[in-house]
Amino acid sequence: MVARSYSLAYPVSGTRPFHVIIGPRTRQRRIGGWIGLAFTLAAVFFIMISTRVALDRNAFVLEDIRNQISVEEARYWELRLRVAELQSPARIADLAAEMGMVYPTRLVTIEVPGLGSPGPGVEDRWVELKMLLSAQP
């Protein structure tokens, strides 16, 4: 006699002899749980992707800002160079000569009496002079 296992001794039935019958509410709750889990996972996944996208976007923005800074710095130095060229004494002297401005051949020194130590009334006259000058266009 050959020993056979129980399961092999009988033909396999298409239906299980015993099974648990789950009520519709319980089934709904379980499905709801799975759906909730799926939604949660999807949401987490979505948030992760969104975060990643946002980070990448910010990285691009940062890169763009860095490039802009470089461009602006280059522009700044170009402008400083231009200012320095415009302020060059040689250029100003040439322009002045073109405009007819020349060093005087004869210098006259004007000495103003009382300039070193103001006498009486000098301050009043200075105030008048300042008012006069400030009224000029």
Add this chain to the structure above:
Amino acid sequence: MEVQPRRPHGRLIGVGVVLVVAWSLIGYRLTVVQGARADEFAAQGLDQRLQRLTIAADRGTIFDRDGRELAVTVDSISVYANPQEIANPVDVSRTLAPLVGREARDLLSALASDTEFVYLARQLDLSLADAIRQANLPGVYVLVEPKRVYPSGDLAAHVVGFVRPDDNEGLEGLEFFYDEALAGTPGSLLVERDPEGMAIPQGRHQIEPAEPGADLVLTIKSEIQFAAGEALAAAMERTGAAAGSIVVIDPATGAILAMVNLPSYDPNDRSAVPEEALRNRAVTDVFEPGSTQKVVTISGALETGLVTPATTFQIPKQIGILDTVFEDFTDHADVLSVTEIVTYSSNLGTILIGDQLGARRMHTYMSAFGQGTATGIDFPGEASGVLRDPADWCLTTCVASTSIGYRVSVTALQMAMVYATVANDGVWVQPHLVAEIVDATGVRVPFDFLQRRVLSVATAEEMRSMLQAVVEVGTGSLAAVPGYRVGGKTGTTEKYLEESQAYSEDEVVASFIGMAPIDDPRVVIAVVLDSPRTDATGGRGAAPVFSAVALAALHQLGVAPDAG
């Protein structure tokens, strides 16, 4: 009915075995890749993606004393190519030539080379980058590089110097002397790139920022520098001099307000500059000072109490020592006071005073004034001049010659410092070109400058009075400055030729060194003309230059004219 379980088919077993072996191999490899050699492979991958770039440090700016840029660094573009990537170099060279300003055939020869990297143009204007990129030439690339620019051109070329275009390393002048401070420290950028060469946004991006170089603030005042350059150029045209130098010093501080040499050059374009134009002659070239040296001899005699300004001397017609005959070249009375000896630049009177002073004491005062020793100015290649030890002086003509400015060699700067000492009440202050160094954080590095007393205040005052007389009634009348009382001394010497070891028969060095205003000197100006053909004396050639420069300098410094 009994169901017999089917026996596994042989092929199925074979497939199973293959699958098991395959999965085992995969598992093994996975273990090796992800486990045993994970670090090694990760490192290899990272190494392929990571790129380390050197971030060049911004070279410091050089300013004049008023904050005007004399040397700045700006971005420029360089165009390079990989000739191996260029299929049609003829078309590329034709398209690129007008954009980079080079001949097409020059570019073609570069593109035909058997290398993978060749520069086609260096340090072009940044604005050309877009045009070159839009030309979309395969194998041609644009690189942004720093470029040193000197906005004032030749204004202070000999002082500022220049850098090597390839790496911005200082080669001449202050660019060389202060290269370490100006250069800064390069940084590095570690960036993770994809196979296309684009930066991976979330990849590694590690920056070690470059530390910018320090800025230099010079003592140079651009307006005075310009005026000195113009005056010297006019004098060279008038006299036909081969070269010339001017040094303007603030005697109280030792600050160099201007230092001009001609011929000069534009540091922005040195393609055709002769070697001799690069020298800062005021610091590197020596000459025999001639009569301007009389200030040293006479102030030494005054200081030691041998003479006073009123001491008189019977002046002979000439003094002969062996074969050498000394004479005066100006008409004057037979008896001259010390003041008159200076005023009329009497060689014979000065020789008599020098004879009383003697070799040792003369040498002592010459050394005290800084002759024979480099001043220590912050500039490369300064000459120390020649001042022989008195033990080596001959017993015949040496004292006489030295007392009137022969047998001693000095730079224009050293002679300017002699007069600056007299102007500064007898105190020698070390000359300098840099007022301060400002580091990247804005911290200003102070300097300490050497000072030493050479003369007493009284001797310096007496000497200034004599120098005033030189301009008012003596040989330096053309140095007079309208509105100001000034003083100075003329000098004319035969030019000593190093090649022939003899004095030239037709070439002289004409000089004038003076100070203004004489009562409270704000500037000391040394003018040296090398080999003038006309007006070939200090009084006629150099003194008018002093006048023009002094007037401009006093105006620029806001010095009020003298009353009366």
